[in-house]
Amino acid sequence: MAEQLLVVDDEPNMLRLLKTILMDKTGYEVTTTNNPLEVSKLLQEKPYDLVVTDLKMPLVDGMDLIDIIKKIDAQIPVIIITAYGTMETAEEAVQKGAYDFITKPFRKETILITIKRGLEWKKMQKELAALKKQ
């Protein structure tokens, strides 16, 4: 079963590039939106394994999205994309529950590795929860 990724960025250019990269021989299924307002709806329509979101967006920024996503499914790893020089905010995002952050511009491999680790983390969380139940 292909892993489902949701990518949120208000710049259509970036969305297109991200989709191209994240689907290039990775096995992931990728849904994109430039509209952070619809994230909650999208998450309720179908389950996602991981969310990648830009930090700075109008109306609802990446920081808000962490809360929104965690309310729907606390287990979804959220990866924040930040602009160069916003390290503090990025760290704050991680404090808030983001799985990790990467700084633009970045290498293709960087985001692929971060996503891979995020998905593994999610899997481990799940296994851990199952073990605890036993």
Place this chain on the structure above:
Amino acid sequence: MIFRFLRRFLKEEIDEPTRLKLKFEHFRHLLENNTRALEIMADMEEKLSGDFLFDTAYLQTQAERLGDNVCHLVTELNLLTENRYPELRSICQQLREDILRELTATPSIPPTPYVLPLAGLSREMAASVGAKMANLGEMGNRLGLRVPEGFAVTASAYKRFLEASGLEGELAKHLSQARIDDLESLEATSREIQTLVRQAPLPPDLEAALLEAGRAFQGRPLAVRSSAVGEDTELSFAGQFATLLNVDAADLPAHYQEIIASKFTSRAIFYWKYQHFSADELPMAVGCVTLIPARASGVMFSLDPHAPESNTVLISAVWGLGKYAVDGHITPDLYRVSREPDQQITEQRVAAKPVALAPRPEGGTEEVALDPEQARTPCLTPEQIQSLAAIALKLEKHFGHPQDIEWALDASGEIYLLQSRPLRVSAPRFAAEEKESTWEPVPPLLRFGIRAVGGAAAGRVFLYMRDEDVANIPPGAVVVARQPAAKLVLVMDRIAAILTEAGSPTDHMSILAREFKVPTLVEVGGATRVLHNGQVVTVDADAARVYPGLVSELLEARPRADEDLTANSLFQKLRRILKMATPLNLLDPGSPEFEARNCRTLHDITRFAHEKAMDAMFALDADQSLEPRGCSRLRTDLPLTLFVLDLGGGLRTPGRAWISEDDILSRPFRALLRGFHHPQIRWAGQVAPDLKGFISVFANTRYDMGKAEKGLGGKSFAVITDNYLNFNSRLGYHFAILDAYVSEEKNDNYISFQFKGGAAGVERRERRARLLSEILDDLGFKVQVTGDMVQARMVKYSLLETEQTLELVGLLSAFARQLDLALTSETVAARCFQAFKDADYQLSFLHPEESAT
């Protein structure tokens, strides 16, 4: 009188060091700006490779920083040279403005007629008619595949509609006033805007053009679809833009407006709400084609995206119109066909298809029930399946990427193609396991270096030792050089790879190599010794390895840069900016074209300014500097009268009248002095007696020993900082100027060396000049000889290498002092050259009896 004299004396004493210090400060700032500019250019070019993701903010920041750095560089050059290049300022300013304009520019809509017939479309026209229609035209016109007849309503028509109807202003106003707090209010705004678009009046000329185009299709049902331009596709959900099936050509204007209205999805509204709305950005084109009354239709993928290793074409099919094949309304038939030449059908999964979508006689479509037998019958015959698979492979080959294709089969069984677009193959490619970075197919010849341009290539080694060699480089060569040479640009379109022992990924050559996509490794120590001319090697620049022979595993078709990626408007914007920044037109400082007014790019400016700044520093008022004013005198056992002027950080305690060598902190000066102190170097008074075994030299020379001894007392003068040295000296009757900068930043490092004069006859002096040039060339300098003057320059070596070379230059200066006495013939000159190479600095072959003891 005395006062005036004293004032003049004092004034000059204060002014001179200050002036020099200022000059040097400008030079340093210039170097810093040059380095930064080159770094930014390299960084931006790297982003063009497709290995990185960047956004608009990145482009803005980098372009502005680059412009700033180059403009500062120009200012510093003019301060350094007393405003010798005022025209550079305006050239730089103009380039900066052009780049800024490019940054803020929205992709322009090509001026075309409102309507273009499909028969005249090809893939290059995507900006006018959208990718969907452009590709349809490509399939019909270039590949001769059957596509429906039709035409495109262009992006230019969209712009005309929005502007002439007043919609552009109205939408901008509406968007800015709309209250959007949540998804509901956003969707409500989207609906309002769609209504505005539907109700806006079409400008009469556009309406007339649509009706005129439709007239040719009178009585034939049409399919009208959006054909989004550029990133517009990202603003829709899959298939969200409207498609109108089975419509009458006479109603085209209304249908056109309907499709345009569908563009204003909630995602588009969200985007426009926070951007300045413009008819130029994200335009929409519309495609109108005859509706194929399909018996069956479907979708096919030229490669199964989830199992690419199975190497099969995937075809889905339904009865009737194709909409049901994609929207999940019913389960379609599924066929798999091998991509091998035999095109075997490997799987045939026939589904029960109880209904089909069919054109309704009065327009539009309707669902029709199928009889159970037809429902269970395969939609395609084996021949049709194979024909479709063949088409899929043909399209993949033509477009250079797996394709996602819509097709239809008419009543007579003819195949029509309705759409072809790139398919994202998400599953990992079979056997494309990530290679460990240490993976080596065979033991490499060299396994170090810094990647300047990635990739792999193979070819015959060409050892590039001097610039004149450039004309002899054969096509396909792997060029191996000691130093980076921008001159290689002359052959970069035909060489396979570049390896240099020195250099950095940010130097001129690397930037050029990146432009030409020539795999390049720099800092490959020992490359010119390990590799030899004509040897076939494979260079893996990504892993910094050089292998013997051809290594096919590395050379196999490397995936080419993703078209979707590099066709992205951000990449194109970057490409256009780089066009104004990085091409290097000023290559040869010796050429009459090497003029400020001929700088056409920012790179030209940096190249020019760097060269001219070096000249300005090199000729650092040599004669004046020889007058010691306000400097310290060096106490040394060297036969030199040496004055030192510290401009900052060069001395432990500046300002003292006498200093010792221990007081010197300047790195380049210390290195030079180490060379002077080499134990094998013979200084004053020792030259002539040692030549007694070589008495014939004396017999034939008019050398005046007394004069020589006097010459040794000449003054030498060093201007220093912690990293810098400008050394003017007279050693014997030779006059030398040495200028060097040594730091951690290798791009800034250089040694410039000039040697002239002597007491012997012209012939010997020239012979010495030639010998020196050979030695300097061997040390890695670029050397120019004019008469008895030798000029040598070495740039961009590492701190350690530059220091070591400086030490050798010190050694060489002292060594050279003896030479013109000895250089009676070319044979002796050759032996001297060998002596230096063999580190026999006391020229023991001239006095064998002494070295024997």
